[in-house]
């Protein structure tokens with residue numbers, strides 16, 4: 001039986017992630033890459049952590065900031081858009097900030113944009129004076145309008161924002177844009193970016209004062225390790241000492257070139273490369289005297 005939510009002893013860490021949607025799969029893969037595994041429960045809302053005392057709560061992304069604020073969850077993986085919106089709402093209501101983004105996670109990229117009907121000619125924010133703007137992000141939009149000194153009506157909708165102009169309930173919209181397909185299908189065009197968003201690991205504004213502090217710290221360290229490794233490759237090869245200057249020139253963007261004594265007075269060399277190492281780069285290195293070139297993926301590392 002899963003412990004009842006909100007009352008479990010706090011010797012385990014609880015992470016909220018999206019149950020289904022854009023962030024669900026990458027969030028789970030990231031946590032799995034950090035060495036977490038779970039016993040799947042039949043209700044599929046609570047997953048008991050097996051490898052570590054870290055449990056998962058599968059919820060709607062919009063609920064994640066609130067769950068952290070209320071202390072029901074300790075950490076969450078959620079879009080920066082959702083976190084900023086709910087933080088903005090708290091500030092507007094005179095509440096203290098209850099959570100913060102601990103790490104950007106490099107997936108779920110999207111932008112919160114103003115989008116207008118195709119036939120509009122966009123001249124700038126001043127054009128929005130007196131208009132009605134439909135959005136699910138009223139706090140971010142209201143703050144932006146205020147900063148721009150524009151007086152417009154914010155029409156708050158919880159979904160299907162993109163059809164509001166056609167229904168006549170708004171003149172334009174402010175919504176998330178990822179591929180742009182939704183806007184195009186609704187004869188809207190993006191004209192102004194309010195926020196660059198991606199998935200973030202969020203936690204409470206304050207620090208944990210029990211065993212969760214150590215668990216959270218360990219998880220953050222592993223997350224950093226996984227994020228750093230993403231495109232890292234270890235390049236290994238052999239070369240004669242005379243070839244070294246030319247090889248170093250070709251590898252000036254890579255990390256330090258580690259030299260070890262190899263067979264017959266040659267050198268055994270290795271270096272860490274950020275991003276892919278192409279065939280062309282390997283061939284250039286070979287022409288410069290590198291032999292036995294090998295590119296290896298890095299699986300784990302502790303910085």
Ligand code: PRP
Nearest residue numbers: 022061175176177178179180181182183
């Ligand atoms: C966003 C937004 C659009 C869609 C845009 O919704 O509200 O509906 O994505 O994507 P596109 O530019 O690739 O067409 P999201 O998937 O974030 O769902 P949610 O707002 O209901 O959480």
Ligand code: ZN
Nearest residue numbers: 021060061062
């Ligand atoms: Zn949502």
